[in-house]
Amino acid sequence: MTGRAVAFLVPEGIDDPARVSGGNVYDRRVRDGLGAHGWHVTTVETRDSSDAAAALREVPRGATVLVDGLVALGAPGALVEATTRIRVVVLAHMVAAAFPDATAETAVDECRALNAADHVIVTSRWTAEELLRRGLAASDRVAIAPPGVDMPSASSATGSKEPAGLDILCVGVVAPHKGQDVLLAALDQLEGSWTCRIVGSWRPFGAFASSVARDARRFSGRVRLTGVLDGAELAAEYRRSALLVAPSRVESSGMAIAEARGHGVPVLAAAVGGIPDTVAGGGAILVPPDDPAALAAALDGWMTDPALRLRLRAEARSARAGLPTWSATVAAVSRALEPS
Template identity: 70%
Template sequence: MIDRAVTFLVPEGIDDPARVSGGNLYDRRIRDGLGGQGWRVSTVEAPDAAGATSTLRGLPGGATVLVDGLVGLWAAEGIAAAAGRLRIVVLAHMVAAAFPGATDATMAAERRMFAAADRVVVTSSWTAKELSRRGLVTSERIAVAVPGVDVAEAPGEGPKNRLDLLCVGVVAPHKGQDVLLDALARIPEQGWTCRIVGSSRPFGDFASSVARDAQRFSGRVRMTGVLHGPELAAEYRRGALLVAPSRVESSGMAIAEARGHGVPVVAAAVGGIPDTVAGGGAVLVPPGDPEALAVALGAWMTDPALRTRLRTEVRAARVGLPTWAGSVSAVARALEAS
């Protein structure tokens, strides 16, 4: 019988409210869920490659370690050195090689990390297929654990002409907030507002550029910074439409949360997003295309029948949304099989 003890190597600050991200939220839910299922989880925050490598060296032979993929990229050499001595499971939130501008060094580190892992847990079927397609991981070593959704109480019908747009996610080039602002600039002022929720810290120069660009909308676009808990839930209740203009996306946790709150979505058809919105309640547009996004947003704003249809579809889709208990169970099975 497997020893139900696991060391979870995560990025520094995953519990820091100022560093809210989909990856940090996922890690916390898995950590807490495994503990609730009888696993003894020792969480170690790795500030850098040296810290992660030191932790790996200090673990006894045969120990099970779950490594967040971001940490794994920093410490690929340390993971490779520990292969065979430790039972290594990599939790991959993304495929680094899929990002525009990924360097040769990053792609080499990613390949080294995956080659050393006994098992790889991914957060979407798209990621699993992408890893196989790129020859990074064989399919039999991959387990899929999609993010769960906290389904809110049944939403009310609400006003039919609300035009409050919401965009949730770290303010970063791969999330495409610049594409959203470019699209909004093409739409006549029709009473709409847009709130951009997310941390500006990890990609400061990009976030500053987005903030400057937002000023041209005379207060109709507001950047709230990080919100969590009741504040974030209030934004989902307030928002009439979630906009996800990502250039790269493995699954789209904000999209799933919006669907849990009964909020329709306009999103880029990229990565795992089409899988996340399966079941209806969404309009997909090509990634990085502000004109196509503007057309989709304009249709939402001017077509009451479209708004009604998408609201009806997203409410019906809430019944089959994945749960966090299912996510934790999938990760636990991967740990047991590694």
């Protein structure tokens, strides 16, 4: 590789429709967009640390490599070694050490990988601040590239008119850090004629997803787990929904939240990580994380107050103008790839 060439090391299966995640979507948009900035991208999918180490050894001396944070976390030793001969940029979608189940080994591996990198790209201001607070990266080596939003046309976005039903939507991989179990515990406390759809892959956290599916059965069809939806199917869910709920325990930015705002859908979310920044501009209610009672109270307030629903929808609609674009995201990544 010579000139403006970059090898992009990503987890295996980023194009697999059954493994849709925010990180995979982001990686794909970066991969597909860097060509417009003059980069020749060679994408390397890695299954494990051995794959990652081998891929890093294949990068020619003096070249640049962009490494997804999950890949970097799995092969910190190989990444440290690689920095002696190539320029390494890590794309950190999250702070692994911030997860409740993070081990001491996880924190050490993350520290080794990120401190060795020449540059670190993060997806939110909160992530950048968290890396600095934890001593995982120096401020002059961190660039922020928030995920973009594919804006629907004004005619296809949800309008200011309140939807006929109280249809709740939750989008994200079905996983402990996304908090779908918190949402079910909150819904268990509610009356009313609401419905809820939980959209997301079951594959990465199968045991947790199966537990959520079992718990959802007690709602007699009012809660439905759809699995992965993409493209037109997911857009249709946003259009029919009156509210997006994001009950995350950990969240760097919240791509589903931004997508909901692009459709003019208001948001009820946990005040954790980068979510407060993502909903800046109105159209959202924030509650403490991992607190079913607080989430239930907020849902009840939203369901029983038509004026609140209309106000939130109007604010969400207005916030669409300030949402980031994917072209801006890719441009920020391209700048970070340039040698300083």
